[in-house]
Amino acid sequence: MTFSGDDRGQMYTIEGIAASIVLLGVLLFVVQTNAVVTPQTEKSIDVGLYLIAGDTLGCIDRVDESGNSTLKICIAAWNGTQATYASVTPTEERSIERLSSEISALMPVDARYNAYIVYDNGGLRTVPVILTGEPGDNSVAVSKIITLNSKDPMSAQWKMMGGFPRVVELRLICWYL
Amino acid sequence: MRSLMLKDDRGQSNLDFIFGLGVFLVTFTYAVSFVPGMFAAVQPDAIDLTSVAYRTTAILAEDPGWRIYDGPDGTPAGSEGWESYDVSELARVGLAVDKTKPNVLSLDKIVALNNHSLINYSVARDKVGLNGSVIYDMNLYVTMNHTVMGQNLEMLKVKSPNYTNFNVEALERRVMIDTGKQLYVDCYYPGTPDYDLQVNVNGISPMDKHNVTLRIFNTSGTIDFVAWSSTYNGFLMQTWTNGMDYIVLINGMPVSLPAAFTAGDIVEVVVYNDALLRDTYGNLITGIICVHEADHSSIFPGQQIFYTSDPQFKLRSVCYPGTMKLEVWSNDVFRG
Numbered sequence: 202m203t204f205s206g207d208d209r210g211q212m213y214t215i216e217g218i219a220a221s222i223v224l225l226g227v228l229l230f231v232v233q234t235n236a237v238v239t240p241q242t243e244k245s246i247d248v249g250l251y252l253i254a255g256d257t258l259g260c261i262d263r264v265d266e267s268g269n270s271t272l273k274i275c276i277a278a279w280n281g282t283q284a285t286y287a288s289v290t291p292t293e294e295r296s297i298e299r300l301s302s303e304i305s306a307l308m309p310v311d312a313r314y315n316a317y318i319v320y321d322n323g324g325l326r327t328v329p330v331i332l333t334g335e336p337g338d339n340s341v342a343v344s345k346i347i348t349l350n351s352k353d354p355m356s357a358q359w360k361m362m363g364g365f366p367r368v369v370e371l372r373l374i375c376w377y378l
Numbered sequence: 379m380r381s382l383m384l385k386d387d388r389g390q391s392n393l394d395f396i397f398g399l400g401v402f403l404v405t406f407t408y409a410v411s412f413v414p415g416m417f418a419a420v421q422p423d424a425i426d427l428t429s430v431a432y433r434t435t436a437i438l439a440e441d442p443g444w445r446i447y448d449g450p451d452g453t454p455a456g457s458e459g460w461e462s463y464d465v466s467e468l469a470r471v472g473l474a475v476d477k478t479k480p481n482v483l484s485l486d487k488i489v490a491l492n493n494h495s496l497i498n499y500s501v502a503r504d505k506v507g508l509n510g511s512v513i514y515d516m517n518l519y520v521t522m523n524h525t526v527m528g529q530n531l532e533m534l535k536v537k538s539p540n541y542t543n544f545n546v547e548a549l550e551r552r553v554m555i556d557t558g559k560q561l562y563v564d565c566y567y568p569g570t571p572d573y574d575l576q577v578n579v580n581g582i583s584p585m586d587k588h589n590v591t592l593r594i595f596n597t598s599g600t601i602d603f604v605a606w607s608s609t610y611n612g613f614l615m616q617t618w619t620n621g622m623d624y625i626v627l628i629n630g631m632p633v634s635l636p637a638a639f640t641a642g643d644i645v646e647v648v649v650y651n652d653a654l655l656r657d658t659y660g661n662l663i664t665g666i667i668c669v670h671e672a673d674h675s676s677i678f679p680g681q682q683i684f685y686t687s688d689p690q691f692k693l694r695s696v697c698y699p700g701t702m703k704l705e706v707w708s709n710d711v712f713r714g
Contacts, residue, residue: 220396227400231407245428249550252432256439256552259481263554266694306525307552307699 246377250312251341254375257307258345261300273347275300276318276369281358284332297330304331304373311378319344319370322362327372340376347371427547430514431706434506435551438518439702440480443472443487461490462587465497471505473520473702475556482697485557488520488534495536502536514708515540522555522700526644527630533700546707554697558588560646561685562694565597565677572680575669576610579654581686584661587651590685592669593696594645594678601626602636602672604647606655608665610682623653636672 262272278296290297300316308314316331349355351365359367442458445467449455458476460468461484471491473483495502500509508514520534533555563575577592604624605614618624625632627646628639639645647669655663671677683691 216393219393223396223400224403227403231404231411248428253550253552256481260552260554260699263479263482263697266692306523 247339247341250375250377251343253307253309253312254314254341254343254373257304258343258371258373260307261303262345262347270347271303272300272345272371273349273353276347276371277349277353277355277359279318279330279358280356281328284329286332286334289333290331294330301331308375309377312375313378314373314375317372317374319372320362320367321364336374337376340374342372342374344370344372427545427706427708428549430508431547431549431704434508434516434706435549435702435704437506438471438473438704439483439551439553440474440477441470441472442474442476442484443468444470461487465494465501468494468501468505470507471502481552482554482556483520483700483702485533485555488555491536492534499536499539503538508706512708513710514706515542516707517705519703520553520555520700521703522698524630524698540709542707546705548703548705550704551702553700553702555700556695556697558591558696559693560591560593560696561683561688561691563592563594563679563683563691565594565679570680571676572678573671573674573676575678575683576607577667577669577683577685578610578664579662579667579685580664581684582654582662584656589651590649590654590667592647592649592667594647594669595643596641597677598638598640598643599675599677600636600638600672601645601647601669603670604649605668605670606665607668608663610666612666614668614670618649618653624649 258272262270264270275296280291280294282291282294284291284297290301304314304316313333314331315329315333315336317327317329319325319327347369349359349365349367349369443460444456444458445460445463446454446456446469447463447467456469458472460471473487473491474480475482475484491502502518503509503514503516506516508516515538516536517538518534518536519532522531522533524531561577565571575592575594577590579590582590603616603620604618604626605616606618607614620626620635621632625648626635626637627633627648628637628643630644630646649667655665657663666682669678679691686693
């Protein structure tokens with residue numbers, strides 16, 4: 202048995218025990234911690250906003266005792282003017298202002314929305330009627346369709362267009378700030 | 379033996395190398411174990427709870443509920459009006475007014491569920507469909523934004539007594555809460571005005587336990603009492619007291635009489651169902667509810683208004699916007 206003078210590459214006992222204790226402690230510590238998981242997908246928040254926006258339009262479209270819904274009354278009374286970013290709703294357009302206040306009462310405070318009226322007049326027209334900003338990347342869109350019949354009370358704009366029964370879509374694009 | 383005692387006692391592995399390796403292992407293992415967290419949405423736990431939460435809120439907001447009772451000939455029958463009947467007849471809890479109006483909740487059903495859950499949380503949880511092959515627990519909150527009073531009212535709070543593990547799914551729905559029918563008296567009607575508002579309660583069903591509410595707007599004046607008369611323009615029997623038999627609300631807040639109001643205020647005169655006169659069989663005695671103006675100024679429509687069938691003044695549902703929030707989790711150990 203020769204004890205060579207070159208002891209390189211050997212681990213002495215005390216160092217060995219200390220090293221193994223440190224490694225073991227590390228492994229035990231890591232194994233017994235719970236990894237805190239948060240859903241990283243933003244889809245869950247989108248779904249929430251989609252549900253709320255859908256509920257908002259559904260509630261505004263409810264039919265009351267007189268057989269009308271607020272949504273239909275407001276769209277039927279729309280005079281065809283557009284909204285700009287300067288004025289959130291078309292100027293001097295009471296029915297869209299009423300629609301905007303009803304939507305605001307139901308939507309969350311920290312969400313913004315744009316509303317567009319989509320109809321067919323020799324091609325599909327999408328007219329913005331409520332503009333509060335540029336939709337962000339995570340916006341959701343919900344739609345509600347109403348039907349205008351020739352006997353319904355409506356503005357001159359719709360009467361001139363004719364084509365009854367006319368299907369008009371109100372599209373709401375919502376996003377969180 | 380002497381050769382074992384070396385001058386160079388350095389070990390090959392430094393202790394600080396081991397500590398450094400330990401720190402590196404901790405960080406690396408933590409980072410690696412964080413990767414499955416990025417796919418948490420597709421783990422069985424998260425998918426399961428989201429669909430259960432959506433299904434339960436859909437049942438609560440869009441379904442009117444169901445009760446099962448024994449029909450007159452013994453065969454089972456059912457109806458949607460579970461709120462006026464015993465818990466034992468309750469088959470499914472739903473808060474909607476009826477199937478044709480999704481997301482419009484009935485205040486009667488919310489109050490009934492509140493009472494049921496006060497008695498027994500398990501009943502409320504079971505009848506919503508959360509006690510099946512897997513048992514879930516829930517917290518359910520409904521708040522109403524009373525736009526006339528200008529405050530948020532908590533209408534329903536069902537809290538589970540069971541503990542929450544860390545996986546809880548919350549879902550929020552927007553609803554309209556139907557607080558009942560009110561007679562809309564628009565006093566701008568240019569008829570022959572009178573200083574007494576006279577409402578004939580003929581036509582109210584004896585089984586109807588709701589209060590009679592008159593909503594007066596578009597006028598200004600002072601109300602000093604509400605009385606009963608057996609005929610139109612007849613003698614006023616002032617047997618009712620404010621606070622006990624009726625209350626007067628101006629903009630949602632109860633007021634003491636005499637109370638003045640202006641054209642921008644909403645005045646609600648609520649006559650409690652118990653105060654209405656009934657005969658020995660429980661049927662309503664037909665008569666007139668009179669709202670009297672203190673200064674005898676003619677501000678009210680000057681004709682007899684029929685509560686249930688007036689061609690001009692209609693009964694309308696008063697709906698306020700609200701929020702329904704549901705939290706769902708499961709302590710069931712046998713879940714996937």
